[in-house]
Amino acid sequence: MDSALCWKLLCVAAVSVSLEGLFRYWWKRRKSVKEVLFFPVSLSCTEGVLNPGVPCLCPLPHTDSDLHRLMRRLMEARRSLELCIFTFSSPPLARAVLLLHSRGVRVRVITDSDYMATVGSQIGALRKAGVEVRHNQSSGLMHHKFVLIDKTLVITGSMNWTMQAIQTNKENLLITDDKVLVSAYVKEFEELWNEYDPATYDFFPETDK
Ligand SMILES: [Zn+2]
Known part of the structure; x- marks a missing residue:
């Protein structure tokens, strides 16, 4: 040449x-992601988000809503999904999380110890499927409501993952991939994850002995 x-x-x-x-x-x-979602939304089918392209014949309306937008964001997770949610009882959101878990996405959940035991909570079903769950053990609620997707996107706001919140309450969620904001939430999640490690449970404090 x-x-x-x-x-x-x-x-x-x-x-x-x-x-x-x-x-x-x-x-x-x-x-660059800057998105805000508002609730309540009226009841509609979310199967299309979980199984895109598969026609659904259920009797629910098949209209798009901010719940669909939230679920589509969740379904973008490829490596990790971190949930830090005070109350989690919404079946469609649980289906989304379980689907991601079954696809090999590492799902970790932090929740509140009192509310995880209430009727309708999805925490038991997640644990049964093998999802790692940790909770607070002392006084003071674990009252956060934020989600991290692949550690590059944070979804945060007032909304608990309950049907009451989704269909009845006035709620807001902010979605951003701003690196400074996301890294602050990643840090908070990791700190709580370590703080709530079952190996450090202290059910019998020294003062009681
Ligand atoms: Zn349907």
């Missing part, structure tokens, strides 16, 4: 590498 051709090939390679870099930068900027 002569040297002129060699140079030409090198130039083409250099241009494609820098174009790829530009494309990646543009794609990342384009993907």
